[in-house]
Amino acid sequence: MDKKDLNILALLQRRGRMTMAELASGMNMSDTPCLRRVKKLEQDKVITGYSAQLDPQKLGLNVIVYAFIRLTENSDTSAELFERAMDGLEQVMECSVITGAHDYLLKIVARDLLDYESFVKKSLGSLKCIAGIESTVVLKQTFSRTALPLEI
DSSP: OOHHHHHHHHHHHHOTTOOHHHHHHHHTOOHHHHHHHHHHHHHTTSSOOOOOOOOTGGGTOOEEEEEEEEESSOOHHHHHHHHHHHHTOTTEEEEEEOOSSOSEEEEEEESSHHHHHHHIIIIITTOTTEEEEEEEEOSOOOOOOOSOOOOO
């Protein structure tokens, strides 16, 4: 990956809906070589997809919770069961394996605290592989980035 690829990625991170002509113009390239580079970045899974960024509050999702999860046992079976279950829950925005006293960290969105309580009891509470859940409610999110830092 060279400097041109990194510049293409930087432009697409800021404005993923730009046309190939706009991207090529921003790169001082013609359309065909620019398209070739983008296709290669997609094939190499550097670019994993394109999506719209939505405001959760405007969609009624007013609560962000980070939940620390401890599994009943550290086994491949429990981990696979848990991860598969989390992948199927739309409220779970992120699922990370962590070190320390807990096994996983989840980022969860909910309409309100009652909605989160219901989610914990009905979705997480039904999983026998979970030994404990500790929740931290976000009072105010000062910012959230989606663009990765690229050294250009």
